[in-house]
Amino acid sequence: MPSPPPLSALYSLSFLLALLTTLLVAASLRLLAILPTTHTSAPLAAARRKHPHATRLLIVLGSGGHTHEMLYLLRALDPAKYTHRTYVVGAGDAFSAQRAVEFEREVEGRERERARARGDGDGDGDIEKRKPKTEMETETQAQRDQPTPPRTLRTGPEAYNIATIPRARHIHQPLLTTPLTALSTLLYSFPPLLSSPPLLPAQPPQTPYEAAAADLPDLILTNGPATGVLVVLAALVLKFFDVRGAQSRGMCKTVYVESFARVRTLSLSGRCLVWVVDRFVVQWEELEGRGGRAEFWGVLV
Amino acid sequence: MAALSWLEWNPTSFNINNPWTWSPGSDKKVCFVTTGATAPFTALIESVLKPSSIEALRNQGYTHLLIQYGTAKDVFSSCAGAAQCNTRKDSRREALTIDGIDFFPEGLKTQFKLVQQSKGLVISHAGSGSILEALRYQVPLLVVPNTGLLDNHQEELAVAMERSNYLVRGDVKDLAPAIQKSEDFKDKMTQFPPITSGGHRETKSFADIMDETMGFLD
Structure with missing residues (x-):
């Protein structure tokens, strides 16, 4: 019977190389499995859901211009579909945080107005006073007949949170120290990705909405700030190790929208993420097909 | 600290009540110039206040010219003084009222609304934020790329937007032709x-x- 190799063989250079090669191959295979395929211009093969119930949307806001564009992109946001919103802002970016609060207030106002027009919610008798046209009447009648579940108002401070993480790169920061600050941004990206803070501490979620808020985001949106690149990379790490089922449950889908100001060339953030995100959207026809997968559907802002 | 400086804006420095308000039936026609918050585009301020540009504006019936000069107040003051004197010499027509504002942290809503109501014109630097904001008000927009900036995508964006008929592009060296062009453009601009x-x-x-x-699924 051959004796097992001595334990010291494990410390040899050739064993180390073999181990590294195996790990590298395994990691590459894993990356290939989780990264989106090149030809994703066709709609994603996402699990089709008829009645979206409770979801969490994570939005990365950046410096002034990026925040403006992101909130223009989100102008038709339906809080009944995206029931919890997490806004990620760079530390010290009070402007973006303020804009996010104003945006949520607008969404809330719009939803209240809608609820009032439908005659449910807090605006009861208003529908009587307004005397809508006959066509309007039939429309609302048809809506009532449909067996759709009642829309709950998913707006207000309970339906969103703002997470602050260190900036990836400060203005005028030398390139040499950027990897360090970027690493800290990457590490601080994990807590807001993993969950949003619970309404009541030390209490399990009571409703599906609270459960979704405490879970990984279903969808991550970014449009170019450096912080966004690191948040997407952090999400990739979660998918790589399938943390909390990030990969197996199909969570953390990523959409990158290139800035409207980019007409002929991709931004640095865009070039970093073109292979990584699930969908890469550009706003000028000339950029369509960049990286083999940039989608163009018209101006979106 | 740079972010703090604009928070110190004093509301009394610009009196919104008069003459920069809109009353229905007024024959006021307002041109609003915005030069960007981060780095003021002083060449644009100088260019708008040149005699040729002022003449072009008066020919199109403009009665009011409002310039958001940002941090370049000294440039604005010296040019505006000279321009105002020139217009007063010409007694055949009503004088062009020229005024300036520094920066509004709450945005330029009031100014864009005024232009919209008076069927006027916005002249802007080519920053994407300003372009997007102005176009939401459905006002004719004359965009002037800052050619002094290196490796800048402003020019590209302005060219692409002009090709799609969203705006008129102007040259900072001579704005008069673009100002004339903007008058016809009002009727055929593409909605944004x-x-x-x-x-x-x-x-x-x-x-x-x-x-x-x-x-x-819907």
């Missing part, structure tokens, strides 16, 4: 944001793209 249906190819809104990615 574009309506996401019809057209020569399939378009989608961003909400559609989000729903599609999530697999939501």
Whole structure:
């Protein structure tokens, strides 16, 4: 019977190389499995859901211009579909945080107005006073007949949170120290990705909405700030190790929208993420097909 | 600290009540110039206040010229003084009222509204934020790229937007031709944001793209 190799063989250079090669191959295979395929211009093969119930949307806001564009992109946001919103802002970016609060207030106002027009919610008798046209009447009648579940108002401070993480790169920061600050941004990206803070501490979620808020985001949106690149990379790490089922449950889908100001060339953030995100959207026809997968559907802002 | 400086704006420095308000039936015609918050585009301030530009504005019937000069107040003051003197010499026509504002942290809503109501014109630097904001008010927009900036995408964006007929592009060296052009442009400008249906190819809104990615069925 051959004796097992001595334990010291494990410390040899050739064993180390073999181990590294195996790990590298395994990691590459894993990356290939989780990264989106090149030809994703066709709609994603996402699990089709008829009645979206409770979801969490994570939005990365950046410096002034990026925040403006992101909130223009989100102008038709339906809080009944995206029931919890997490806004990620760079530390010290009070402007973006303020804009996010104003945006949520607008969404809330719009939803209240809608609820009032439908005659449910807090605006009861208003529908009587307004005397809508006959066509309007039939429309609302048809809506009532449909067996759709009642829309709950998913707006207000309970339906969103703002997470602050260190900036990836400060203005005028030398390139040499950027990897360090970027690493800290990457590490601080994990807590807001993993969950949003619970309404009541030390209490399990009571409703599906609270459960979704405490879970990984279903969808991550970014449009170019450096912080966004690191948040997407952090999400990739979660998918790589399938943390909390990030990969197996199909969570953390990523959409990158290139800035409207980019007409002929991709931004640095865009070039970093073109292979990584699930969908890469550009706003000028000339950029369509960049990286083999940039989608163009018209101006979106 | 740079972010703090604009918070110190004093509301009394610009009196909104008079003459920069709109009353129905007024024959006021306002041209509003915005030069960007981060780095003021002083060449644009100088160019707008040149005699040729002022003449072009008066020929198109403008009665008021409001300039957001940002941090370049000294440039504005010296040029505006000279321009105002020139217009007063010409007694045949009503004088052009020229005024300036520094920076509004709450945005330029009031100014854009005033232009919209008086059927006026916005002259802007080519920053994407200013372009997007002005176009939401459906006002004719004359964009002047800052050629002094190196490796800048402003010019590219302005060219692409002009090709799509959203705005008129002007040259900072001579604004008069672009000001004249903007008058006809008012009737044929393309609506922005574009309506996401019809057209020569399939378009989608961003909400559609989000729903599609999530697999939501309507």
